[in-house]
Amino acid sequence: MKRKIGVYICHCGSNIAGYLDVKKVVGYAAGLPSVTVARDYTFMCSDPGQDLIKNDIKELGLNGVLVCSCSPTLHLRTFRAACAAAGLNPHQCEMATIREYSSWVHSHDWDAATEKAMALTAAGVRRVLYRNPLESKWSEVNPNTLVVGGGIAGIQTALEIASTGEKVYLVEKAPSIGGRMAQLHKTFPNLDTTGEMLKPRMEMVAASPHIELLTNSEITEVSGYIGNFKATIKKKARAVDAAKCTGCGECWQKCPVNVKSEYDRGLKDRKAIYLPFAGAIPAVPVIDKKHCKHYLDGSCNLCADVCPTKAIDFDQADETVNAEIGACVIATGYDTFDPSPITQLGYHRYDNVVTSPEFERMLAADGPTGGKILMKNGGVPKSIAIAHCVGSRDQNYHPYCSRICCMYSLKYSRIIKQMLGPDTNVYQMYIDMRCFGKGHEEFYKQASDEGVQFIRGKIGQITDITQGDEEKGKLIAVCEDTLLNDMIRVPVDMVILSVAMEPRADTEEISRTFLLGRSQDGFFAERHPKLDPVGTMLDGVFAVGCCQGPKDIGDTINQATGAAARALELISKGRVEMEAATAYVDAEVCSGCGYCASVCAYSAIEMDDKTHLAKVNEAVCKGCGACAATCPSKAMQLKNFSQKQLIDVIEEATREYAGLSK
């Protein structure tokens, strides 16, 4: 069949045309074998751009299309849809990435960038040359959704989906849902208490017949693909029978073992059998086996003895839940930076240097100080310094901005003034005041009007080595006041370090389980910051909330609701388009070694009973190509990625360097 290929070079505004000679590439493309027409346009992805392709298909009878522009992850679907609309099988359309591979990376060498674009175009034409039309396949979508993480983000997504009557598995690692928000006292900018916002939502989750809540649980394995994932969830044993427990509290009151409470950031103790916090859901305690004497040396049965309903079950086994879902939403949250390495700030060295999360617990009525702002010795501080950007905007730790600290630092300032009186000195040592959201600037002004003192300069050092009587017994915050252009020493009773938000310690593990990418800052990578801020590179898997990047509660809820939209769309459609470029076996060549079946991650290959040759299950095959790469005799190939096609493309791309004639 005579090949008639259309080549379209995109200017991409000035992103391509500003850095290489587009006209030269067009001229070169027009002269390539099998190319019927070559054109260029400012934005190929726009309507007029797509029309060029559609008209040429209809009028010139094109049976292959190459668009030289941006990355296929952006617009391959767009161009394939355009071809389909004009009656050409979408798999006859391919892209050559002359933006990311040439104009964007060789922006200072016009000639070289042009040459490279020409090579990529020639290779692209060869790529299209041997392509075959492929048929779309569809797969049913499982209407269940898996939400990983029961903080405000996970709760929001789950509630939104459950409101339509669809089932959600909400998996939470800790014994209770609530996440970081449950550890907060009040939120900016209205100073509402988090309890009144979070508690009702936690209760709705517990009450919803559509949400299967699995706390004290973790995902151990995930397989499958969009519309058809399988997740193995390990429900770790609480050692308490939830059906019998009444939440009376006798067990933890009698327990003799004290452990530092994670919820209270180590500032208060809990017991070995414990409820993480007063409003925990489920309201069923859990035994911390690492510290419980019964498990360590069998020397204690106190809780079991005092439990009026005999709900303690030391032999309770972990449970495995197998969930089948259509979509997964990752909402695993964040950790905070430990400022110990920044020794000059004196954290863990001086009593009254605390981190922001620790201070937050201090403010809470159920916290280590019963909601009072107190120094280690029980005294009331008369002056407090709040240090911004501890670990953020810092080449040595995290170059990024943690987005919420300016606002919560202001929040602390105002709460301190409210609780300790307007005469308490509150100092904010900042670089920039990032108060960008609705009501935030006004909040800043209120803090300023209330007499909070702002010092523009990051704190260089906290020391207890004092100079003069005024400084005696205090901590000195040494910093440059950039507006006074002077080093200053500020004597205070207490220092709060506004520490950076960081990705959780288990981010690596989660990213491996769900095949998630990570951005440079270590948080999960969104598919595209503008085109798709809730998706990830894996279809059907979404990442929302702070696990994707620092943000406040409002922005978290927006993003989490967005992920719900995506899940609902999948469910509403009921089916999803499958990869058409699947693997196939040349039975004449296959020797039946079975290597292909052993590397298939989707169990899509079977060795036939009678012929003992490999057989591909097209419905399950995801087209990853692992089998084709493994097959020693090249009997296993991937449609439109055959050995011949690939080698041809490489030869064309490297023609100049391989010394082959042009």
Place this chain on the structure above:
Amino acid sequence: MGEVSTQYVTNQKQAVLVVGAGIAGMQAALEIADSEHKVYLVERLPTVGGRMMQLDKTFPTMDCASCIGTPKMSQVGSNRYIELLTYAEVTKLTGYAGNFQATIRKKARSVDIAKCTGCGACAEACPHIVPSEWNMGLSTRKAIFTPFPQAVPNVPAIDRSVCRIFTKHPEKCGAACVRACAAKAISHKQQDEEITVNVGAVIVTTGYDLLDPTPMTQFGYGKYTNVYTSLEFERMVSSTGPTQGHVQLKDGTTPKSAAILHCIGSRDRNYHEYCSRVCCMYGLKHAHLIHEKTGANVYQMYIDMRCFGKGYEEFYKRISDEGVNFVRGKVAQVTDITRTDEEKGKLVVVCEDTLLGEMIRVPVDMVILSVAIKPRADAKDVAAIFGLTQDKDGFFQENHYKLNTMGTLTDGIFLAGCNQGPKDIPDTVSQSIGAAAKAIALVSQMEKKQRRAGAEVKTG
């Protein structure tokens, strides 16, 4: 011109109305269409796209806005679930969640969409020239016009407020456009049309306006030739704009220095107390573009550098490394009254450099005012139609400032984008997808309820 498919899907599902087809509206419409619900996407201008299509590159990645916007525009124009109603406005909304009736006035374009081929001959022939709103008045358009070449639908409209035939202009044009049109698509007799549709939910995504800095006489906008607002500069630096992306002064020469002034009208008790959220970042973007295109000396006069998003701080550092000069202090005045030889012929930016502790005078060729984002001029009227309330700054009031910024005080009516408050494109898209979720959830619940009750679903 692409084929206009009038084959919209009809199914047993409820429809949703989306008002405003900028990035927020287009994103919401596409999400809802993806859930196989019909969408009526209403847009006041003759084309979809909104403010985002007026932008050239977007921070922090310097992606071009068109590369992201035009495919979405194309999709809303061709998706079988989306009935696109451009050059149209919602005039009335009655009913309640799950059962709204919306009256939509389709303004007469004076051009038949089905016949028009988008050839552009009409605009070429038309003799009447007016300033182009799309290009912020930096260039002109005709009375019959398409806002920009990638418009969807790619069909011009006649601006009847200036068209000589309607205004009975003394200089006749002899209906030049009609004569030039080979497809016979133009008719000055075309009438407005009114339709009423039934929808289950409404999402209002009407966008924002920018502050007009003319009253701030100290900055010389409108008085000095080379003082621009940020959006005017954005059009200049766009490859599809009035100067094809060349940064130049009004007289065509290339500037050797430029000053970017932050917080013009924002963080200002005399105008708007709030922060407009995106200007620090687009100020950096402008600085980068000016420097890259002209090598000019760029100064940024700021109060705080608000670079809070993913990749934003890193972008700040990159621009700083490129040699942009940061001056911490809001500009008090822009003047052409010069004192020294160095200042001669230039605009002088007078401000306090708070880090030096001194007043300074910075002579530059060009000044860009980062003006405040504000609610649209007709926000009050739109609020009345959709039963919305406005917050103290005139933006539409969300249901809860933290827990539900997409809902409003009326069930079934949702918000997304800058009409609820200033925000950048990633946050707009997130919120818009969230609003779509709420709309989809609502109509899905309604459909389930009605199916259970054995009632017929009221389809659009």
